[in-house]
Amino acid sequence: MGRAPCCDKANVKKGPWSPEEDTKLKAYIEENGTGGNWIALPQKIGLKRCGKSCRLRWLNYLRPNIRHGGFSEEEDNIICSLYISIGSRWSIIAAQLPGRTDNDIKNYWNTKLKKKLLGKQRKEQQARGATCLTFKHEMKRESENYTVPGMVNQVAHWPLLQPPVMPLPSTHQDPHDSIRNLLVRLGGRISDNPMNFRYPLDVPFAQDQPYDYDQNSMNILSSASSLSPLNSTCSQVTGGTTPFDVIDVDGPNDVFQGLDGFQEELSELIYSNSQQILDGFEGFYGTDNMVDGSSTGTSSVESSSWGDINSLPYPQFVSGFEACQQQTIPQVSTYNESSYFGPQ
DNA sequence: AATCGGCACAACCGCAAGTTA
DNA sequence: CTAACTTGCGGTTGTGCCGAT
Structure with a gap:
C-alpha cells in the first residue's frame, strides 16, 4: 500500500x-x-x-520572535563551527541561535557563509604560496586513480598517499586544543579559557533577551549527542595508510554532504596542514583509530554512532555535561511549543 | 532601456522517525 | 505487532530582485 x-x-x-x-x-x-x-x-x-x-x-x-537576515559575526562563527562539527543538522544548529530558523540558517550557509569560508581559505592558501602545490597535485593525481575495493557509493575524500609529514597525533596534547585549532582555522572563534572548549548549546534562552554567548556555554560534542538523533555514522576503511580514509556519502552522515567544492577545498587545506587538522579530526573519529588505523584488524567498514555517548571522542566531557544538565538545564528544542501555541 | 546572470529567500518535496489506534 | 498517520528534517526548486553589460 x-x-x-x-x-x-x-x-x-x-x-x-x-x-x-x-x-x-x-x-x-x-x-x-x-x-x-x-x-x-x-x-x-x-x-x-x-x-x-x-x-x-x-x-x-x-x-513570534523570528529574526531574518543580519547575521552577526558571532552567529557566523557558531554556524561554521557547528557545521564543521555536526554537519548539516540545521535544526540543531538553529536551536543554538535564538530567533533563527533552520531554513534561514540553511539558506544563509548555502548562499553566503560557505563562500565566505572558502574565500578565507583561499586567501590563506595563497599566502602560504606555492610550496604546497606540488604535493597537492600529487595528492589529486593519486586520489583520482584510487578506488576502494568493495566500496560502493563511497568516496575517498582523503587521498591515501602518505603526506610528507604525518606524525602520529600526540596523545598528550589537550584534546580541547586539537579541535579548537581546527575550528579556529576554519572560521570559528572559541573562548580562550582552556576549561571552556565550549559552545552555547542546550542553553535555555528567553526568546527576546539578548543571548550571552560567553556566559552560557556547553560542550559542543556532548550537547550534540544529547539533542535529537545524531545517529550519524562515520565510516572508516581500516588498513589504509591514513586514518579517516573514507567517509560514507550515501547516508546522512557525510559531514560535508552537498558541499562538493568545499569538501575538496577542505581536504586540500587538510593536507596542507596535516598536523593541525589531524589533531582536530582526531576528535571526531576517536583517538584509538587515529593512532592505529588497523586497530580492528579487519578490512570491513567501521561505523561509530555519534548518538552513542560512548562513541564520543571525549566521554569525560559528556559526563560532566550530563551532571550539569541534570542540575539546571532542561532539554531545549527549537522553541518551546507550549509557550507559542497557547491552549491545545 | 532591455536583457542577462547571479543571488537571496521562500516554499515545496520526499524521506524517515515518531505516534497512535 | 503493525499499519496508518503526523511531524520534522534536509535537499532542492522556483521566483523576484538587483547589478552588470
Missing part, C-alpha cells in the same frame, strides 16, 4: 503566501494553537493550503 498523501494536491494552493493567508493563520494559531494537528488546521480556518505548508509558514515566518 502506498503512502497516503498528506493533502489533496488538487485542492491546495501553492506558492507565496498572501498577507490575508498569513493573517488568518497567525490569528488562528495565536488564539487556538494548532490543536496538535497541522493536517486538519487549514480546513478549520478555510485555507486552501497543505498542512505542511501551514506549519512551515508558521515556523519559518509567522511565529
